[in-house]
Amino acid sequence: MELFSLLFIIPILYLFFIFWKWVNDLRDQRCYILDYQCHKPSDDRMVGTEFCGEVIKRNKNLGLNEYKFLLKAIVSSGIGEQTYAPRIMFSGREECPKLEDGISEMEEFFYDSIGKVLLRAGISPHEIDVLVVNVSMLAAVPSLSSRIINHYKMRADIKSFDLAGMGCSASLISLDIIRNVFKSYKNKLALLVTSESLSQNWYAGNDRSMILANCLFRSGGCAILLTNNKALKHQAMFKLKCLVRTHHGAKDDSYGCCIQKEDDQGRMGFHLSKTLPKAATRSFVDNLRVITPKILPVRELLRFIVVSLVKKWNLRLGSAPKGAPQGPIKAGVNFKSGVDHFCLHTGGKAVIDGIGVSLNLSEYDLEPARMTLHRYGNTSASSLWYVLAYMEAKKRLKKGNRVLMISFGAGFKCNSCLWEVVRDLSDGNVWKDEIDKFPPKTLLNPFMAKYGWIQDEDPSTFKFPDDFKD
Numbered sequence: 001m002e003l004f005s006l007l008f009i010i011p012i013l014y015l016f017f018i019f020w021k022w023v024n025d026l027r028d029q030r031c032y033i034l035d036y037q038c039h040k041p042s043d044d045r046m047v048g049t050e051f052c053g054e055v056i057k058r059n060k061n062l063g064l065n066e067y068k069f070l071l072k073a074i075v076s077s078g079i080g081e082q083t084y085a086p087r088i089m090f091s092g093r094e095e096c097p098k099l100e101d102g103i104s105e106m107e108e109f110f111y112d113s114i115g116k117v118l119l120r121a122g123i124s125p126h127e128i129d130v131l132v133v134n135v136s137m138l139a140a141v142p143s144l145s146s147r148i149i150n151h152y153k154m155r156a157d158i159k160s161f162d163l164a165g166m167g168c169s170a171s172l173i174s175l176d177i178i179r180n181v182f183k184s185y186k187n188k189l190a191l192l193v194t195s196e197s198l199s200q201n202w203y204a205g206n207d208r209s210m211i212l213a214n215c216l217f218r219s220g221g222c223a224i225l226l227t228n229n230k231a232l233k234h235q236a237m238f239k240l241k242c243l244v245r246t247h248h249g250a251k252d253d254s255y256g257c258c259i260q261k262e263d264d265q266g267r268m269g270f271h272l273s274k275t276l277p278k279a280a281t282r283s284f285v286d287n288l289r290v291i292t293p294k295i296l297p298v299r300e301l302l303r304f305i306v307v308s309l310v311k312k313w314n315l316r317l318g319s320a321p322k323g324a325p326q327g328p329i330k331a332g333v334n335f336k337s338g339v340d341h342f343c344l345h346t347g348g349k350a351v352i353d354g355i356g357v358s359l360n361l362s363e364y365d366l367e368p369a370r371m372t373l374h375r376y377g378n379t380s381a382s383s384l385w386y387v388l389a390y391m392e393a394k395k396r397l398k399k400g401n402r403v404l405m406i407s408f409g410a411g412f413k414c415n416s417c418l419w420e421v422v423r424d425l426s427d428g429n430v431w432k433d434e435i436d437k438f439p440p441k442t443l444l445n446p447f448m449a450k451y452g453w454i455q456d457e458d459p460s461t462f463k464f465p466d467d468f469k470d
Contacts, residue, residue, distance in 0.1 A: 031178070077373075116223075129190065135195050166410075192225075193221070196381060220377075280354070341403045368394075
């Protein structure tokens with residue numbers, strides 16, 4: 001009887017789901033990316049092995065145990081030698097930054113990327129209707145959006161928003177703001193500017209949970225031009241299909257796992273707790289639970305439901321059918337049935353590996369995120385766009401393809417969205433001149449080869465050589 005009831009209910013649920021999905025898609029229509037430009041700082045800001053050694057040596061609060069910890073962290077981080085740091089690091093003033101250091105760092109990015117994306121799209125700054133800027137660790141007066149408006153002499157009726165404290169998931173939060181503005185106003189142009197300021201946020205203490213951030217974060221940024229004007233659809237690169245935000249700030253351990261605070265000596269830094277992986281997993285699962293029905297085809301969802309029901313039925317009977325494999329039936333969802341490319345936040349090698357295992361992704365799927373982490377490091381909220389640019393430079397993005405973006409951020413938050421590629425894409429963006437070098441034969445960085453001797457040193461007799469070389 002239960003089987004007959006199930007066979008009767010499934011077609012009804014199927015029709016209801018088709019209708020719900022159609023209505024839901026209509027709500028998210030008309031949000032297009034016209035163009036985007038990632039920021040590639042100048043070569044004089046590149047962070048190599050030698051320079052990293054100099055910076056670490058300048059911190060007089062570190063001892064041999066901290067050196068060993070940092071060496072282990074940077075060797076396993078997945079970050080290479082061609083990432084970028086703010087100019088304050090190269091002048092040796094990271095422990096005594098000024099407000100102007102943070103502002104000039106952002107302005108260097110603003111005027112490079114915004115100018116390029118507007119010029120390439122043939123859009124005048126005066127045509128921009130909406131401006132959203134997200135930089136988590138820098139708040140200035142006038143605001144950063146006001147500085148952009150002043151520099152480009154934008155209109156007096158522009159709708160501007162500044163987001164701070166949102167962490168690495170801020171790009172998709174900014175996108176959600178623009179999407180909702182687009183629902184209320186027709187035929188608008190929006191500029192999304194995403195970056196992070198590192199100049200004022202270098203940690204000079206010796207708390208291991210806080211010096212880890214020094215190893216992971218690097219300079220970068222991206223300017224994205226969006227519209228809901230159907231007349232510009234033929235110029236668009238991507239169309240937004242759906243966006244889901246998950247916030248676990250109500251859970252104390254999630255709230256406190258990534259937090260800006262002072263250490264015992266009063267030194268400001270960014271604390272990463274041991275509960276971070278658990279918080280990330282929990283928010284990721286909840287986010288997937290919401291976005292999965294929006295992005296996967298009905299056949300895959302039905303397959304998942306049937307397999308789950310069979311699994312529950314077998315558990316209810318207390319034994320598997322004859323001839324069936326022993327153990328529980330895996331009821332995993334095949335995300336590749338509805339997603340062609342996976343644009344993952346480059347929060348670290350462990351983050352990329354974890355998402356890869358959870359979604360059963362191949363090395364081909366993970367390559368864009370791994371290469372971005374290796375070449376540019378964790379550029380916080382802008383990292384997703386470097387990953388997307390890598391896919392484009394490799395000519396992977398074809399018309400009709402679907403790209404899933406996944407990001408994590410302090411709070412704790414997990415945000416995701418799905419894009420549809422509107423036309424074949426092949427521009428290299430910041431990867432244009434070097435894409436043929438990737439992936440390299442090895443992702444190993446030279447830190448262990450150069451500084452591995454530290455592992456054999458005795459704390460009671462250790463003294464750093466003046467030249468900091470092996």
